[in-house]
Structure formats: C-alpha cells, structure tokens
Amino acid sequence: MKQQVGIEAIAVALPRRYIDLGDLARARGVDPAKYTQGLGGLEMSVAEPGEDTAALAASAVAKLLANRALDPSRIGMLVVGTETGVDHSKAVASYVQGMLRFPQSMRTFDCQHACYGGTAALNSVAEWIASGAGAGRVGIAVCSDIARYGLNTSGEPTQGAGAVAMLVSESPELLALDVGVSGTCSMDVHDFWRPLGRREAVVDGHYSIQCYLEAVSGSYRGWRARALGRDLIRSAEVPSEQLARIAYHVPFCKMAKKAHAQVRRCDIEDRTGKALDASAEAEETPRAAASFETQVAPSLGLSARVGNIYTGSLYLSLASLLHKEAALLTGKRIGLFSYGSGCVSEFFSGVVGPRAPTAINSAGLDRVLADRERIGVEEYTRILELPADRPLGTPPPPGAFRYAGTVDYRRSYARG
C-alpha cells in the first residue's frame, strides 16, 4: 500500500446568484433569527436552470485544472458524487469528461447515496491510488448538487447549490487520509429522499435529525475503535478532543453543533457506562459549546453563505476550515463526518499537509463568494418556478460551463 494518499487540491464552483436568508425570512413572515441563529445560515446559493449538476461539476474541475496547471493526461480516474443526476443512465462524469475534453483512457463513473455520494467518490479514487492501481496517476473526485425543498416549506431555508472538485494523489498537500481507519453506520430509513420524477426532496425533517445523530454515534464509535487500535489517538476522558478539528456534513450549520455534542456524549457515556444525568448534562453543556467553537465553528463559514450542497457539503466544510486555519493546522489530525440520508454515514480522519496554506490559497475562495450577485425574494421565486430543461441563455462567465439545451434527448453545454 502507498505511504500517503489524500487531497492535493480543491476547487469550488457556485451558481452566480444567492439570496440573503434574512430577506427570505421576512418574506415568509418568520423571525429572521430562526434562520440565522436557529438554523445558523446567512445566505443560500440559487441555481438557475443553466447551472445544472454537470455544468457546476465541470466548472469546478476546470478551476482545479487551472489552479494546479494540471496536465489532463495524468488523470486516470474521474468520479462524480451526486444525488441530482441529469439522466438515469448517462453519468454526470461522462458529461464532465466531454466538456473538458479529457482523454479516453480514464475510468469515469458516478456514485449515488444521497449526500454520502461525494465520500463514496473520494474513497473510490483514494483506494484506487492506495492499492497501487493508479500506477502514478492522479484522480479527481467531484461532488455536485442542487438542494431543493420547494417554496414555503420548512426545508426552504436549507437549500443551496454548488460543486467541489478534489484532486486526489500521492502528494496530499491539503489532507493525507488515514486510509483504512474509518467507522461506518447505515440503516434503511425514510428520513429524506427524492422520488423519481420529483424535483423537490421529500423530508421528515425532525426524524432526519434523529437519524443523522444515530448515524454519527455509530460511525464515530467505529472510527474511535480503529484509531485507538492504530495508536492514532489514546484513551482519554473525551477522546474526540484529540482531533484538532472536526468537519461535519452540514445540511444547516446548527446540525454540526448537534452532531458535535453527540460525539462528545458518546465519549462520555462510553467511559462512564451510563447516560448523562441532569447534573452531568449541566456540566457538559457549556463544555460542548466551548469545544464546538474551537473544534467545529471554523469550518462553517462557507456553509453559512452557500447552504446545503448535499454531496459537497462536508467538503465545503473542509475547504472552509483550511481557508481559515490551514496555517494553524499543518501536521495536525482532523476528523470528518459524512452523512447520506436513507442512510449511510462514515467518520474518518486525515492529517493536514505541510503545504496546505499555499494549496488552499490557490482555490481563491474569497473570490468565489465575492463574484456572486445577491437577488431578492421575487427573483428567487421566479427562478425556482422556471422549468429545469429551459436554460436562460445567459452566457457563462469565463472558464465556467452552462447547460445549453436538449435536442433529440441529447444535452449540450456551453463554455464561457
């Protein structure tokens, strides 16, 4: 097995427009504090019909290539994680390959399991390299999605859209993965799903939070046992505190806070062998809040301004964390938690690379946010009511891609 495998570089592509969640709350007659403090969001990306999953994915990969001056002939594998596919059969990865004129020698496919699809894509590429099958080549894992719950629903303030592309290689400048050290937890549940033919998700919101929390408990415990077995961490009162930071899947920012409290609860209850009683709970609550501020809050900046991007959400947290704190974190181990409704989840870890500050800088994340245009609720509503298959005809910005239309069931894309 190869010594080091992980994420060498990352790039993020977002729709060109966004809505302020305070504006949305006022239009819905809701106290804005419910969205900003109760759910933890500030803004939400809004995808127009031309900004479909394939176009966003290709735009993110194009940025990755440009930022790294990467020669496409070095890429042996391109895997897209998405739950917003554009065809029952044809992979988004094939569209991306076509848009970027990638070589035929590549292995290309999509991974689907709700928001976990991005982690399945990353694992596929990382394990291909770790096994030696990559034979010196690099791979790309892309997460691309559009989160839609529909107008005037309780899920409405937790939408978003965007793509995250990751270059995976034997030079993990951003994050060297602890390959083989992970915990998984899966169940057959109806917490959130997207029946064929529907654009909006069906969700049992509060139940979905319970499923997420049960999944994080199972996955974290599995990771902790393996990490202890490999001496990555040692037995302690709260073992999770040995992770410098933890990046979670973020359907809305408050969820990461709930998840983190749950991870700590697992640590404490497993040590004492009993559930927290009222007095232990009173002691733990401020500790969990303080630990959240240090271990988790630095990863939430982008999610608060982009919203949920399903498969890419965890990797937006990772990008956000490194953007804010790479210089503090080089050489330190961080935890990552991926959750896909239905459900499957995985807790895993990695060590931040020595060149992470430079590598994350080249992603230009401040510019990605600054380039967006704020729209009002009226325009947002108009966009959400547009048919998905009728692109706007707006030319894509330089280097980005847009869906251009369908003729004879064949989708085509334009490059700016």
Ligand code: CAA
């Ligand atoms: N000021 C401050 N806070 C306020 C407030 C106010 N005026 N009014 C309400 N709040 C708080 C509430 O106390 C609550 O906080 P706590 O959870 O800490 O108690 C929070 O705001 C939300 O309030 P509600 O629970 O009343 O909100 P809701 O019922 O309208 O819906 C939701 C919340 C269930 C998350 C809904 O937005 C939803 O269904 N979202 C989509 C599903 C989802 O994201 N699930 C997450 C797990 S599944 C997953 O992770 C996969 C995925 O990506 C979808």
